[in-house]
Amino acid sequence: MDGIHDMGGMHGFGKVEPEPNEPVFHAAWEAHCLAINRAMSYAGAFNIDQSRAAIEELPPDVYLTSSYYKKWALRLENLLVKLGLADAEEIKSGHALHPGKALKRKLNVADVPASLTRGSYARPAQAPARFVPGDRVRTKNIHPATHTRLPRYARGHVGVIESLRGCHVFPDSAALGKSENPQWLYTVLFEGRELWGDGAEPSLRISIEAFEPYLEPA
Amino acid sequence: MMQNHEEHDHHENGSELSEMQLRVRALETVLAEKGYIDPAAIDVIIEAYETKVGPHNGARVVAKAWSDPVFKQALLANASEAIVALGLMNRVGDHLIAVENTPRQHNMIVCTLCSCYPWEVLGLPPVWYKSAPYRSRAVNDPRGVLADFGVALPADTAIRVWDSTAETRFMVLPMRPAGTEGWSEERLATLVTRDSMVGTGLPKNPKDA
Structure with a gap:
């Protein structure tokens, strides 16, 4: 979706302000928010693309004015209701009023260390890869109302396939919660001038990780 | 466990803290009452992120790559496999890619x-990495972003x-600083900052370490 989350190249957000000696968490609730989200994704309640889509679907003003972990909390509340795992009354009251649904698994203490390792998103291919490194490609000018990982700034532009990264879960499909619809994934390299015009930093090159359905031959 | 929520009240605006805490x-x-967690x-999980997971792991990988050309090539070829094979970490998820800084790039x-x-x-990730200023400007004004970090490249x-x-x-994979010939991996790792592994910083100057 063409949402506020798609920030690459936007102006007006000001300087980057690193915080010296930043703590891992700024408040204990942030740590709990991270952990309950991790435990629910481990349980198979939702996949990573559904969770990203739920953050993108927050209203733009809420997105811009909420801290990272507040967005995670709002996202979790919305996903629980949307997926029928809890209802609004339970979330408001802070207590379960109905039995839970069966999930794939439950994260117990013994499995926490293994749960910290990212899973693999590689999947068997449905067809041979269409492109090889060195091919010139043009990103499609697409504007789906649902989740996509093709950023706006890189749509409709010509780049070069730099690497083939394997065949991966396709976020645009997985976010809908139905099929993983695996697709070939490439690193596509663009000249700065191609994306930003003649005013671009002369030496700048930018790459995105692009799924095959985002690309056509150029 | 719940009293942990109260520990860091002073870091936040009171109203947002109490709202988010609750x-x-x-x-x-x-989630617990429904049997999900x-x-x-x-x-x-919280203890692991506070004590075990952190940039010290990446710093050891970089120091090893600075010291061992064979490992460096393996790291650049397949970072997930190379790090596990080395035994630096028990597990690394798939699809980790290390990219090398050079004088030219x-x-x-x-x-x-x-x-x-x-x-x-x-x-x-630190707050700045997740912030709108970084996410918006890194792709079209990277030298400006580097200036915000006090870094000027040739x-x-x-x-x-x-x-x-x-x-x-x-x-x-940042460049190994000059003046570190003969340093042990442990000593080299002290020069490797988190920001140098994101590309918004450079390793520490050995004279300052």
Whole structure:
């Protein structure tokens, strides 16, 4: 979706302000928010693309004015209701009023260390890869109302396939919660001038990780 | 466990803290009562992110690559496999990619769409990495972003920005500082900052270490 989350190249957000000696968490609730989200994704309640889509679907003003972990909390509340795992009354009251649904698994203490390792998103291919490194490609000018990982700034532009990264879960499909619809994934390299015009930093090159359905031959 | 929520009150605006504190506590209670989560596991996850996962892991990988050319080649070929094979870490998820800085090219990592970051080797991302200023400007004004970090690169060093738009994850292999000949891996690792592995900083000057 063409949402506020798609920030690459936007102006007006000001300087980057690193915080010296930043703590891992700024408040204990942030740590709990991270952990309950991790435990629910481990349980198979939702996949990573559904969770990203739920953050993108927050209203733009809420997105811009909420801290990272507040967005995670709002996202979790919305996903629980949307997926029928809890209802609004339970979330408001802070207590379960109905039995839970069966999930794939439950994260117990013994499995926490293994749960910290990212899973693999590689999947068997449905067809041979269409492109090889060195091919010139043009990103499609697409504007789906649902989740996509093709950023706006890189749509409709010509780049070069730099690497083939394997065949991966396709976020645009997985976010809908139905099929993983695996697709070939490439690193596509663009000249700065191609994306930003003649005013671009002369030496700048930018790459995105692009799924095959985002690309056509150029 | 719940008293942990109160520990860091002074870091936040009071009204937002109490709202978020209550909201997250309510969520955690509902999820536990419905049988979806085990509160004991929640505490262990938090402890791991506070004490075990962090940029010290990435720093050891970089120091090894600076010291061992064979490892460096393996790291650049397949970072996930190379790090596990070395025994530096028990497990590394798939699709980790290390990119090498050279005098000719400086690499910078961003995720313009959300905040994708190589948690396993660098820990949880800092607030600035997740912020709108960084996510918006890294792709079209990387030298300006570097200036915000107090870093100025030579004009003839090209800049390459990697936007993490899929489940591949990137870390930068910074250049080994001059004047570190004969240093042990342990000593070298003290020069490797988190920001140098994101590409918004450089390793520490050995004279300052």
